[in-house]
Amino acid sequence: MKEKTTAFRVVDALLLCLTILPIVCGMVLKILFTPPAEGIQITGALIYFEVPMPVQNLVITEAQVNAWLVMAAILFLCLYLTHGLQVKAQTKRQIFVEWIVEKSEQLTTGNMGDYFLGFSPFVAAILALSAFSSLLSLFGLYAPTSDINVVAGWAILTFILITYYKFKAGPVQYLKSFGDPVPFLAPLNIISEVATPVSMAFRHYGNILSGSVISVLIAAGLQGLSAMVLGWIPVVGEIPLLQIGLPGVLSIYFDVFSGVLQAYIFAMLTMLYVSGGFPLEKYMAKKAKRQARKQAKAVQ
Amino acid sequence: MELAIGIILGCCALGAGLAMIAGIGPGIGEGHAVAKACEAIGRQPECKGDVTTTMLMGCAVAETTGLYALVIAILLIFVAPGQLVDILKTALGQ
Incomplete structure (x- = not known):
């Protein structure tokens, strides 16, 4: 096995630093922009600044900035993980990366069929972005997924994909899918079509937001409780002793488990909706017909 | 005026509580x-x-139906009171 050169190590360290840098940037921005406040506060995303635009001011909020920071962090993490790949896996890092790629391809083809193998980078990207965005709240930052605008954007992207794959078998086929099983039910089918992105966005955002609201409420409640129970002791009473530890245990459920689970569910539903809406057999039949026609033309 | 704002706040809280019955x-x-x-x-x-x-x-x-109720409850608690009070103030011309 080849020995690592100094340049390799330097690039490695640099990429790792660049992975951590966006999170530090987010913390600094948060500290700079948070207005001083007393007591507990449950607010939406902070507004960093507004860009004047013709119709309406473009508002840059904490959620958008944090989402871009997460993207940058994931980008550099990927660059770090794929740095120094060899044809034959020798390092632990490469084995780990290959395991991730293999698992994501397995997940995609297992749920969507072999035709959708090319979807695995998209699914892995959604999974990673969603999970890391939710885990950002572990650093005390505002999780972008607890803002509906961010999640609604992803849901609309999924909706576009669903419609695109439904359209692949031709517009007639697409319109026909609304009159299924009887044309009488078309309005209901249209409603359920629109409800798909809405429910996906609300599910993800509602879970993360409710978790963060409950965390804040529990922390505040414990502070009040410790002031009530231990408040009579001269020096110790000033410190909210009951706040130590317990919010952390709850945050394992609300931040870590719930966040990762919602990421998995979002990716899973994306896969199921896209592959469920795509009439593969009809598309294949159409493709075969088109190819046959082309060949017949070539022969003539 | 104070009475009207009080009724708005109380009804928003009641509505949020009623909406969360969907949690069952x-x-x-x-x-x-x-x-x-x-x-x-x-x-x-x-x-x-x-x-x-x-x-x-x-x-x-x-869980989706419960989350719809949750979103409505959150809107009722954090968003609706401010907007309703604003509407009331403009209606009364203050």
């Missing part, structure tokens, strides 16, 4: 799902992984 549905539904999953694992312990992932999927989908 997903609770019962997910309980059923988990009970059946436990039975399935008891019968066939070797397919524990598949059963668990499918159950989590189903639970998440069953």
